Amino acid sequence: MEKATFVELSEQKISNxxxxxxxxxxxxxxxxxxxxxxxxxxxxxxxxxxxxTLPFFTQFVRFRAKYDDLPALRLFVVASAIASGYLILSLPFSILHIIRSSAGMTRVILIILDTVMLASLTAGSSAAASIVYLAHKGNTKANWFAFCQQYNSFCERISGSMIGSFIAIPLFIILIILSALVLSRR
Known part of the structure; x- marks a missing residue:
């Protein structure tokens, strides 16, 4: 009888x-x-x-650089905004997991959606990174000249905006690993 009680207590301790x-x-x-x-x-x-916007010879002729002039940068903005929206919508599930640690199905759903968001954010960030590189370095073989010397503020800002996405990508990887770890402990 004592042995069964000890085993039950051990299992309960492990469960806790x-x-x-x-x-x-x-x-x-x-x-x-x-x-x-x-x-x-x-x-x-x-x-x-x-x-x-850069003035040219007169104040009537100006050159303008905007993020939406380049489709890769538009993709980056859309992917980052969707990932941000998804993360906001996933917060209630995260709170649910704090309250009820046994919610396994929602963890599976979050793993799947986190993986999709990781892929889309990585694609958008990679596409934007290639454009940022071309803006800074250019490609003389393809006759693409670096324009960051003229649009310095534009280039600094697009380069700086990449930092947030390259922080979020490893965070998504960690989120996926943590959820998989919890599911494997079931």
């Missing part, structure tokens, strides 16, 4: 430790989602408001 671990991971998940929201939203806003 497992529940605490899941709750701790859920809190970390929530915090990482908040950081990723700030990073993706800041990136989308910074890129979406990037604009610079």
């Amino acid at each position: 430790q497992n529940g605490k671990m899941k709750r701790g991971v859920a809190v970390i998940d929530f915090i990482l989602r908040l950081i990723a929201i700030v990073a993706t939203l800041a990136s989308a806003i910074a890129m979406g408001t990037t604009d610079e």
Whole structure:
């Protein structure tokens, strides 16, 4: 009789430790989602408001550079905004996991959607990074000249907006790994 009681107590202790671990991971998940929201939203806003106008010979003729002149930068803004919106909508699930650590189906859904967001954010960031590189370095073989010498403020801003997305990408990877870890402990 004592042996059964000891086994039951051991299983209960392991179950309590497992529940605490899941709750701790859920809190970390929530915090990482908040950081990723700030990073993706800041990136989308910074890129979406990037604009610079240079005067030419007269004040009537001006050259203007906007983010939406380049489709890759538009893709970046859309991907960052969608990822930010998704992260905001996923916060209630993250809170649910803090309250109820046994919610497994929602973790599976979050893993799938986090993976989709990771892929779209990576695609948008990679496309924008190639344009930022061309803007800074150019490509003489293709007759593409670097225009960052003329549009310095524009280039600094688009380069800076990339930082947030390159912070959010590893955060998504960590979120996926944490959710998979909790699911494997079931």
